[in-house]
Amino acid sequence: MVPSAPQAGQNRQLRVEHLGLIDYEAAWAYQEQLLAATVARKTRNRFAAEAGSVAEPTANVLLLCQHPHVYTLGKSGKPEHLLLNAAQLLQHGATYHRINRGGDITYHGPGQLVGYPILDLDNFFTDIHRYLRVLEEAVIRTLAEYDLPAGRIAGLTGVWLGYEDGAANPRKICALGVKCSRWVTMHGFAFNINTDLSYFGHIVPCGIPDKAVTSLQQELGRVVPLPEVEEKLLRHLAILLDATLTS
Template sequence: MIRSGLLLQLDTVEYGEAWELQKALLEARISDTTGDCLILLQHPPTFTYGRRYKEDDLIANREYYENNGFSIYKTDRGGLATYHGPGQAVGYSIMKMSTYTNDYYQYLRMLEDVIIRTLSCFGIVAERNEGYTGVWVNKAKIGFVGVRVALGYTMHGFSLNVNNDLTPFNFITPCGIQGVRITSIQELLNESISVKEVYDKLANLYSDVFQVRLIPVEMKTLMQGIGLAGNYVRV
């Protein structure tokens, strides 16, 4: 394994702040002032939707969501509507894609493979569902993938339901799939698993799938490395 990248592990970060962090790291990666980076974090309750968003994917209007404590963001990633919340592990991969694959769809499959292998560590047999992006267990969706590629560099990434409340998925049409069932590690095992334990598994298996040695880095050090002061996001 001769490649190396950075690993930034955070706790809960507001979605908009995390998005701005991704943009800053993407710009730095394109200008080659930083290396490839995997960010692992959680978000407060947030609905997001991608470029292929359809109005029907949000069951109510923005005011309804905001009045019930949810943030909502239209993003520049692929995919449709999804939910992020505490207890869900989220991974954002900022990288030069051609270092690992020249095939966009192969890149998606690699992210799915990270999730599938992680679930296997907990004795959960997961699989892909032909025709859909993401990861499934017994026809219920547990892992989500949505990315953006700009000038050959990636941002956004994946999410994995660990201990999060699944009820908010009822307020959207997840990934635009009518009637889809959503599950989590906690629901499948009937026990609570530490999100940070899942972080460790995800990081190790991301390293295996992409054949990259991940070097843990602190936020302040990372920001100073690309010429930005402070922590950049509130953590």
């Protein structure tokens, strides 16, 4: 997967913000704020170009975080894929939100590396399917550094172990769900590192009833430091986007 060469006016800097453990709604609101600011700048730039003025570059931001236990349902998801009622959610210390990304239901929780890229794809390439493949590829290359062969399953987003045709135990290790507005992205990926996988037992993960979920900890048999995984993932993402990381 070869990145495109930068074109005139494209900003390939990617600012990385580490939010730590943050409530899902707070992270969602911050994403919306960043997206709105980028779309507003793009609108100003369009009028500036028409007036012969110099356009301001748009920003690209990657938010990295973890969430307290939460289930989120995308626009195309089915509410019945959540197998808990309100009282049971409270019992498990979890919350539930219907949100504006694509995809079905998923779980976020401590020990999971969640990434929300707020990118202006006009700075890179205007192809949402290619963008999803780039996110997947960064995770696939990260897992290869742990000697774990991972890949894609036709017709399904995300990254899988046991992905080969005829494999006995296909299991998802990273879920993806994004939204794009005027080529500005939000939402992103959830990469299971040291995740409590029992919480996936209360949903039909991503609306797929016949496949399992796994984590890096489960595959390796040990706890894996999240900063270690972040470093590898960021390196691969920067290469695939031909981006320069900043903080």
